[in-house]
Amino acid sequence: MSATPPPSRPAPAQPRRVPVRYFVLLLDLLRSQGTDVAQLLRMAGVEAERLTQRGATLLPSEIEAFVSSARQLTGRTDLGLEMGRLIKMNSHELLGFGMLSCRNWGEAMQLVARHYHLMTETFSLRYRRIGGGVGEAVYTPLTAMPLETLRFYYEVLAVAHQNQVHLMLGGQEPAYDIYLSMPPPPHAQRYLALGPARFHFDAQALPGVRVLMGADLLDHALAMADANVVREVDERCTALGQRPPAGETGWGDYVRMLLRETPGRLVTLEDLAQRIHVSPRTIDRYLKKEKLQFRSLAERVRFELACELLGEPGATVTQVALQLGFSDSANFSRSFRRVIGITPSEYQQRPRTAATPSA
Structure with a gap:
């Protein structure tokens, strides 16, 4: 068949x-x-x-x-x-x-x-x-x-x-x-x-x-x-009609949703392409039309999630690092500081009302 x-x-x-x-x-x-x-x-x-x-x-x-x-x-x-x-x-x-x-x-x-x-x-x-x-x-x-x-x-x-x-x-x-x-x-x-x-x-x-x-x-x-x-x-x-045609906008939101749904896994462009049955080049092309790049989008989503998790009561840096798929807290802390500008511990000490730093 x-x-x-x-x-x-x-x-x-x-x-x-x-x-x-x-x-x-x-x-x-x-x-x-x-x-x-x-x-x-x-x-x-x-x-x-x-x-x-x-x-x-x-x-x-x-x-x-x-x-x-x-x-x-x-x-x-x-x-x-x-x-x-x-x-x-x-x-x-x-x-x-x-x-x-x-x-x-x-x-x-x-x-x-x-x-x-x-x-x-x-x-x-x-x-x-x-x-x-x-x-x-x-x-x-x-x-x-x-x-x-x-x-x-x-x-x-x-x-x-x-x-x-x-x-x-x-x-x-x-x-x-x-x-x-x-x-x-x-x-x-x-x-x-x-x-x-x-x-x-x-x-x-x-x-x-x-x-x-x-x-x-x-x-x-x-x-x-x-x-x-x-x-x-x-x-x-x-x-009755073929499958509705795809457009050229909305890929950023769509990819962002898929990435947010896989917080503990390092999802590659190839992973997403295989899952939604298109080529990696197709995703890349349409993201570029929205002035986006997959790597930077994936990094931004990952550390947006990190900020959310660090803000939860009782959360520790080690727990968040493991939850997001990092091998250890030191590697997570270095990456977090590179993207956010401060360490995870410093972020947790900020007032809860403070806005999440932009990646």
Whole structure:
């Protein structure tokens, strides 16, 4: 089975959107549990009428406001998990019908990866077979977003993947692994009930969700297979429009977000290029259009994080050095002084209200 062609480069000229239908699922659940959904929408600045409009979408800023308002109003940390559990094949309209008609889950993954922008424009999906029959699906953010929103998305995507595998294979799926680039959430124990999928949390991994599935899962025959239906759905999805074109701005914010999400790892330009499926030269070229260089941007982000960590109560220079991937505190202190102008210890002695020195 051939690998799906890599997605187009990130950072679009126009804001990336998400169909409102996925968020309606979560709103309906919260309403049934007693949440004042009208108040939630007012807090998020989203008009209730849009929830009933076919084809309506949400902007990234609206999704951020929605996630923040929902957590504030409910006090819950598991909203991403809950939303992921509600997403089924028919949640995707035409594309979901195509999934149900595929011969096996591997073919369904290929179909979805070709048209993933119809599900969301904020993440890309790459699917490929990587040897030994193992399949790899990687969901990667395509735009900068707050940490709270990013981790909400990770849980939605990871659990939605698990839920749809479970439904498509009739509960007969073998064990497989899902990796989320975030620390274990407060409700991590709930993931144990989603077996045989095994969930792994790693805050130092490159941003995204990675799923590894064996051939026994990917090649499991599906009951409703119909090649003619899959072909028709594929053609109709293609007619709905290609993946949104990428723009020439926003790369600085996007790369900065990816770097901030990997604080304990020295991420290279090649690492990022491989993860988002473009060449290092492409990233470098677009950063230069914004008068940025990857090396200086990475250094700036690293020491912005250092300043934040040093400002936390009880933080020590050694702890921060190890957390940021330095081999020892002396090396960290020399680098910190070169970039910030003072030593880490001197920085910690500054008044808390003082601005972080610019790198």
